[in-house]
């Protein structure tokens with residue numbers, strides 16, 4: 391039930407975590423605070439699993455160089471149907 395409520399809440403916010411790779415220096419601080427382990431450092435390249443990210447904002451607040459942000463997701467349907 392809690393998972394269902396959380397999912398509905400996420401859909402309301404419709405946000406997506408974006409990584410600015412020009413700013414990220416691969417310190418791993420965000421990885422350490424992510425509750426569902428959605429962040430990974432592959433070599434020095436930070437990646438996020440959008441399927442498990444709960445948009446909790448912890449990593450965004452933790453990053454010392456503001457390389458992470460939660461931004462509104464693009465609409466699923468565009469005029470050209472893509």
Ligand code: SF4
Nearest residue numbers: 424443444446447449
């Ligand atoms: S927003 Fe939360 S769940 Fe998503 S990657 Fe950041 S810490 Fe993890």
Ligand code: SF4
Nearest residue numbers: 414415417418420453
């Ligand atoms: S906390 Fe910021 S600088 Fe450190 S790995 Fe995460 S995004 Fe990169």
